[in-house]
Amino acid sequence: MKRWKVWTAALSVALASLCIYAEPIRDLPQGHDASVFTTRTLVRGSQGIDVRELQGRLKFLGYYKGTIDGSYGYGTYWAVRNFQNKFGMKVDGKVGAQTRTRLVRATKGYNPYNPPKQTAGGSGSKTGGNSGNSTRAASYGGKSLSANDLKLLANAVYGEARGEPHVGQVAIAAVIMNRIDNPNFPNTVPGVIFQPGAFTAVADGQIWLTPNENARKAVREALNGADPSTGAIYYFNPATATSKWIWSRPQIKRIGRHIFCR
Amino acid sequence: MFSRITSLVLVLALVVAGFWGYREHKEKQALLLKAENQYQRAFHDLSDHMNRIQDELGKSLAVNSQKQLTPALTETWRMASEARNDIGQLPLSLMPLNKTMEFISDVGNYSYHVAVRDENKQALNEQEWQTLQKLYTRSKEIENQLAELQTAVITKNLRWMDAETALAQTDKKTDNQIVDGFRSMEKTVEQQKPLSFGPTMDRMKVNSKLDAKTLTGNDVTPEQAAGIIQRWRGLDSTKNIAVKRNGKGELYPSYSIAYTAPDGHKEFFTMTVKGGNITWYANERPVANESIDLAQGETFAVNWLQAHGIEASAVVKTETFDNVGVYEVVGMKNGVRIYPDEVTVEVALDTGEVVGLNAQDYVFHHKQNRSVPQVKVSKEKAQTMVSSKVQVQESNLALVLNDAKQEELTYEFVGTMDQDTFKIYISALDGDEVGVEKVR
Numbered sequence: 001m002k003r004w005k006v007w008t009a010a011l012s013v014a015l016a017s018l019c020i021y022a023e024p025i026r027d028l029p030q031g032h033d034a035s036v037f038t039t040r041t042l043v044r045g046s047q048g049i050d051v052r053e054l055q056g057r058l059k060f061l062g063y064y065k066g067t068i069d070g071s072y073g074y075g076t077y078w079a080v081r082n083f084q085n086k087f088g089m090k091v092d093g094k095v096g097a098q099t100r101t102r103l104v105r106a107t108k109g110y111n112p113y114n115p116p117k118q119t120a121g122g123s124g125s126k127t128g129g130n131s132g133n134s135t136r137a138a139s140y141g142g143k144s145l146s147a148n149d150l151k152l153l154a155n156a157v158y159g160e161a162r163g164e165p166h167v168g169q170v171a172i173a174a175v176i177m178n179r180i181d182n183p184n185f186p187n188t189v190p191g192v193i194f195q196p197g198a199f200t201a202v203a204d205g206q207i208w209l210t211p212n213e214n215a216r217k218a219v220r221e222a223l224n225g226a227d228p229s230t231g232a233i234y235y236f237n238p239a240t241a242t243s244k245w246i247w248s249r250p251q252i253k254r255i256g257r258h259i260f261c262r
Numbered sequence: 263m264f265s266r267i268t269s270l271v272l273v274l275a276l277v278v279a280g281f282w283g284y285r286e287h288k289e290k291q292a293l294l295l296k297a298e299n300q301y302q303r304a305f306h307d308l309s310d311h312m313n314r315i316q317d318e319l320g321k322s323l324a325v326n327s328q329k330q331l332t333p334a335l336t337e338t339w340r341m342a343s344e345a346r347n348d349i350g351q352l353p354l355s356l357m358p359l360n361k362t363m364e365f366i367s368d369v370g371n372y373s374y375h376v377a378v379r380d381e382n383k384q385a386l387n388e389q390e391w392q393t394l395q396k397l398y399t400r401s402k403e404i405e406n407q408l409a410e411l412q413t414a415v416i417t418k419n420l421r422w423m424d425a426e427t428a429l430a431q432t433d434k435k436t437d438n439q440i441v442d443g444f445r446s447m448e449k450t451v452e453q454q455k456p457l458s459f460g461p462t463m464d465r466m467k468v469n470s471k472l473d474a475k476t477l478t479g480n481d482v483t484p485e486q487a488a489g490i491i492q493r494w495r496g497l498d499s500t501k502n503i504a505v506k507r508n509g510k511g512e513l514y515p516s517y518s519i520a521y522t523a524p525d526g527h528k529e530f531f532t533m534t535v536k537g538g539n540i541t542w543y544a545n546e547r548p549v550a551n552e553s554i555d556l557a558q559g560e561t562f563a564v565n566w567l568q569a570h571g572i573e574a575s576a577v578v579k580t581e582t583f584d585n586v587g588v589y590e591v592v593g594m595k596n597g598v599r600i601y602p603d604e605v606t607v608e609v610a611l612d613t614g615e616v617v618g619l620n621a622q623d624y625v626f627h628h629k630q631n632r633s634v635p636q637v638k639v640s641k642e643k644a645q646t647m648v649s650s651k652v653q654v655q656e657s658n659l660a661l662v663l664n665d666a667k668q669e670e671l672t673y674e675f676v677g678t679m680d681q682d683t684f685k686i687y688i689s690a691l692d693g694d695e696v697g698v699e700k701v702r
Contacts, residue, residue: 040552040555040556040557041555041556041557041558042555042556042557043555043556043557043560043580044579044580045556045579045580045581045582045587045588046555046556046580046582047582065681066681073683073702074678074683074701074702075681075683078655078678078683081655094557096557144700165528166546167528167530167544167546170544183346183363183364183366183367183368184359184360184363184364185350185363186346186347186350187346191347191350192350195350195351195355196301196351196352196353196354196355196426197353197354197355197356197426197429197430198355217583217584220583221544221618224581224588224606224608224620225606225620225622226542226544226618226620227542227622228518228530228532228542228544230508230512230513230514230516230518230532230542231511231512231513232511242430242431243356243429243430245356245357245358246356249511250509250510250511251509251510251511252508252509252511252512253506253508253509253512253518260511261509261511262511
């Protein structure tokens with residue numbers, strides 16, 4: 001009886017370790033040459049695990065010196081161009097079939113699990129899209145906003161307008177951006193958001209709720225120049241507005257429950 | 263017997279509750295005081311910074327060499343920025359302080375503008391001296407009022423927390439000395455004649471309205487606007503298209519248009535009244551997983567622009583979010599990138615359909631027969647103006663808006679320094695450095 005127990009235990013341990021061992025093998029069926037490269041063409045602006053792969057391989061060869069973050073920026077672009085130049089290909093900074101094959105061939109010893117540090121986690125199946133937890137910094141009208149500024153913006157949008165239609169949320173983000181440009185308001189994201197009395201969500205603490213993907217999307221759209229409010233710098237909810245003065249501002253339009261004005 | 267125990271317990275409970283209440287009260291007072299002190303600090307700082315602005319402006323009027331002038335003016339600029347920051351920390355957002363804020367920002371911008379101009383290291387010319395002198399006297403007025411208010415706050419123990427409550431009140435006419443002080447300050451600034459800062463600076467000021475005069479075409483009626491959307495989107499009828507004229511606070515005369523598709527998703531548009539140009543479009547349909555890559559999406563974007571009569575074809579920036587490709591496209595004429603004619607196009611990477619457009623800049627800057635000036639400086643010559651620390655990788659001719667918001671023909675050099683990439687703009691007319699931008 002006891003021996004039977006020991007055997008099952010040993011077997012399950014063996015099975016478990018086999019499973020753990022098998023995991024990376026499934027990702028890399030033939031040694032280290034196989035890759036998570038997809039067939040899509042990568043250009044500046046691309047995001048995803050295949051970009052990580054690209055950066056990892058370029059770093060392995062010494063062309064790329066930045067961090068492996070899965071977003072194809074200028075750093076990756078120059079690395080690709082240098083690689084293409086060195087290998088006698090057309091230098092266009094795009095990673096199509098030819099560049100991909102040449103790169104995989106040139107990086108025979110490349111092992112994504114023993115890389116020049118920090119590579120992709122696992123799941124080789126995921127191809128497109130943002131990997132989720134990372135927020136990139138962005139530029140807006142010549143100013144660059146940090147990744148944390150974007151998070152603050154998403155918090156503010158969610159706290160102020162989570163029950164509103166999506167355009168209404170984009171409009172709120174646009175109002176904050178318009179205020180940054182306006183000499184009557186502070187010129188930073190935190191300055192505008194935390195101005196005393198400016199936003200009710202800040203006053204009652206709702207800004208500290210965790211924002212959803214919709215709020216983050218609204219912020220990104222506003223940064224790309226979307227402004228459903230057409231230039232508003234104030235907005236209010238007519239049902240709850242406590243200030244008379246706000247009614248005297250020239251109004252623009254109503255979106256959802258908010259009236260936008262200048 | 264029983265009642266005695268009960269009363270004893272009750273008394274004890276009362277004592278405990280009273281003690282607890284007292285402690286809560288003390289804690290609340292401490293917090294209120296803390297908040298009050300933060301407001302007080304911002305307010306007294308503001309007064310201090312206004313005082314310094316005035317001092318430094320005074321110095322700049324008195325000195326006679328650029329060597330002394332530049333520090334005084336950059337200090338003014340810095341203090342103006344501090345003052346703006348102080349106001350941002352005060353609970354004044356429900357109060358019209360526009361003119362005062364505008365004045366402070368004008369002081370900062372103008373002193374910076376004069377401080378960095380490099381005309382043979384000269385001190386002020388007559389016009390600059392006059393303008394600075396006006397700023398000096400006006401800032402003195404503001405500072406005097408602030409100082410008066412400051413004295414009242416200190417001697418009468420006025421509290422900012424009271425001012426905050428007074429401002430938040432709806433119906434009652436406020437009777438708060440702090441609020442009144444700021445109101446009268448705003449009034450003083452409002453009554454002053456607007457200053458002219460010369461053509462360059464006046465252009466730099468933020469316009470609260472876009473000029474619809476630059477647009478061509480006739481005014482469109484709401485019915486015509488719906489018709490334009492119907493044709494633009496290739497719809498069968500104008501049913502489900504709601505057109506609404508925007509209110510008087512708008513940037514330019516415009517319609518807000520919403521369309522509800524048969525499957526329930528919504529689409530939104532902004533259209534100029536004059537000419538019926540679409541400045542913004544957003545399609546809220548859900549986007550499935552990508553089947554088109556970012557490079558193919560670019561072709562969809564450029565073809566779509568061409569099919570919709572938008573003359574922009576040079577893709578300068580590509581990004582991707584949530585299976586949507588975002589393309590920043592600028593105009594192209596005789597091999598010159600026309601940056602003012604900029605549109606942002608969003609392509610859904612599931613089908614290649616365009617789901618977003620932001621064309622406000624394009625609509626207000628695009629000219630039918632734009633003439634691009636002749637290059638006066640060769641590319642090689644211009645490249646020598648780029649810092650030797652930057653390795654130039656690419657170059658283009660580009661028409662850009664300079665600091666004074668005027669179109670200028672430049673060479674755009676894309677260069678690297680270590681890991682970072684910069685776009686450096688050198689004037690193609692006189693070889694001056696027009697601007698630099700760090701790109702990612």
